[in-house]
Amino acid sequence: MSDYFLIESRDPFECADVHAQCELALGLSQAGHRVRMFLVQNGVLPARRGARANGLSALLNAGIPVLADEQSLRERGIRPAALVDGINPAPLELVVDALAAGSRVLWH
Amino acid sequence: MGAKTLTFALMDAPYESARTATALRLVDLALRRGIHVNVFAYEGAAALTFARQSQHPNATHGRDVESEDHPLTHRWIEALLAFAESRGVKLDWINCGMCVDERGVGETIPGVRRGGPPDFFKLALESFNTLVIATR
């Protein structure tokens, strides 16, 4: 089984394709792979509690960790306390960690 | 065990996408971790190292050239190259030659080189891992 580190840099408000990436994450997880989703840039916008329903809840319900780049959050004024329950802020270093650990890192 | 090597493929032209800053942050973070880094700059990213980028004032903010100190991507990459050298790690920056030619950005900062898609594949083969950050 592989380790997938999916980076989502786009948001579902402007980009309809984001939902397909959430589906991919679920599919990979259901196939038995370890999957993490890392939100960066405008990809953190749906992580704000109160944002219209989006695929992130489905990922969390499936046990897929969803992390949001701390710098992207600060840039957009999203405090950690304002995040959807279950989404955690994380440093961009995690991407380097994932690459250095041999994860399959895919950027969307 | 020797240090690992990561390869990044970039595609965005300067000043057009948040992906550029994030990508350069990732290169910086990898270098800080003692990881060797290759960058294959494809398409618009081939202009990131164009030496003729120049600063300008910002009258809207009341700043002259010096106080605006407008970022130039070639200076950011120069800083990364210098940082890599100071840390004893490698940053190998390759611009896609055809992309450079069609954009007329062949005048680059020192320390970068030209290549083509097979160079990217060779770098990927020799690297521990590869991340493609494509444009949209």
Added chain:
Amino acid sequence: MKALNIVSSAYRATSEEQDDTVVWFVHTLRNAGADVEILLRGNSVNYAVAEQRADPMALGAVVQKNPPRPAEDLARFMEQGGRVFAVSDDLAARGIDATELVAGVRLVGRAALAALYDRYDRVWAW
């Protein structure tokens, strides 16, 4: 090393590049001996539609010699032994029937992507 190259964006600067630059890139890799294959997803599934014809750019007295021909490029890639996959859900969402595609494109459902990715040493999302 066997690499799956995922193409998502479509018709981005194809007029002035005379190619989809990612399809071209992967094709060039294959020509150089790399074991690379293509997955079309999102809007790029439209590249497999056989009957597409970009008009040559005609500006003033200048007429383009080689307008982009993405479907033909994919056909040539397949003739050289490279496989091209297209996400069937994305075709259906765009109202594209399989009969409209260039011959040889292999359809894969979104639900089967995990298994497809497993077959490759590397998966690169362009």
